[in-house]
Amino acid sequence: MNIADVYKAETVKECIKLLAKHKETKIISGGTDLVIKLNEGQIEGISLVDISSIKELNFVKIEGNTIHIGSNSTFSDVLNHKSIFPKSIKGFVEALESVGSPQIRNAGTIGGNICNGSPAADSIPPLIVLGAKLTIISKKRERIVDIEDFFLGKGKVDLGSNELLKSISFDIPNEDSKLNFYKYSYRNALSITLGSVAALIDIQNNIVQDIKIATGGFSAYCIREREMEELMIGKELNEENLNYLLNSAKKIVQKRIETFPNDFKVLKNITIEGALRHVIR
């Protein structure tokens, strides 16, 4: 392992000062992704800014109709607040519960999950369908980004080296909607996600009034699946329409992974079909 310098920030102010002053830095909090990469030598020669002691970024609060989560909240911290979350975001809670193991949930943070830009981060598809907004701060300015626009490529996100993700906010969906989440992985605890789907869905009299779908593990990063949504909006929720969606979804996914090995394609087909079936209900 090769690390240039290490710094500890106890406040947001200290952190953005450190980030502005030092080049080639990476923010570390839970370390659950970064330390593996450091240990394997995939990342070398950088400096680390530890934010794990920044208490002001560890919060979950509801203001009016909006939920705000501090980026430094661990998955366990957020789950400790699940009793105050409305039923309509059940899928978000399930996604957090599905993360890694207790040890990973105790260390890994929601901000880290987002900023790593992993193709299959569990917390992200639900946050995309909820239309979450990210508040990002640097020494010079504060800006707000739609989570959907934050991901630029595999492991690439819209975050400058001098910037810090402060918080994640989303409005509580109306009571008629429900958020469903489903994920496939090789076994329950631990292990990396094969694929996950979140759907925020409003069904009245068996007609899909509105639907937002997001996936993880079916593209270079977690994305909103507008093409799939359009196939269901205004449609009756019956076997025929659902099958049409599932077949189209497989084609959409296959197009993205054309150059991959065959068994991988088969796996993704099964996963997208099964996961969609679970969330569109």
Place this chain on the structure above:
Amino acid sequence: MNIQTVINGKKISVNVKNDMRLLDFLRDELELTGTKEGCSEGECGACTVLIDGSPVNSCLVMAFQIDGKEVVTIEALDEDGNLNIIKDTFLEEGAPQCGFCMPGMVLSAKGLLDQNSNPTRSDVKEAISGNLCRCTGYTTIEDAILKSAKKLGGKNG
């Protein structure tokens, strides 16, 4: 970086190397070799320690990050003796076979029992879901944790 930390109840001020994981710091610098290294990537739980009371994988934490925090390893003889009761109960129940997973298991158990004095079997299964054991099949470990809960004062077991 110079850090102030509390390890197994003892305050220390120490210089840690930038590129050391907590796991290496415990084993190589402090010679607390009870904490085991299995996979080095957060999958096996052999390296589990408590940081500020929560079980975490010490292979995924940098040593300098424990500045201002409290770490408990399997070597701790904590004041309330919970850890000792759990250790003894594991032995009574014949839970360890090769023993490699045990330090991690015991600390995950302590993390659970400190929060929940009356766990169900499914709580126990969840609490040790990040700890792999290649020997036992887990049942004796679950039994030992439920029995420890009883001894520590919970009602169900």
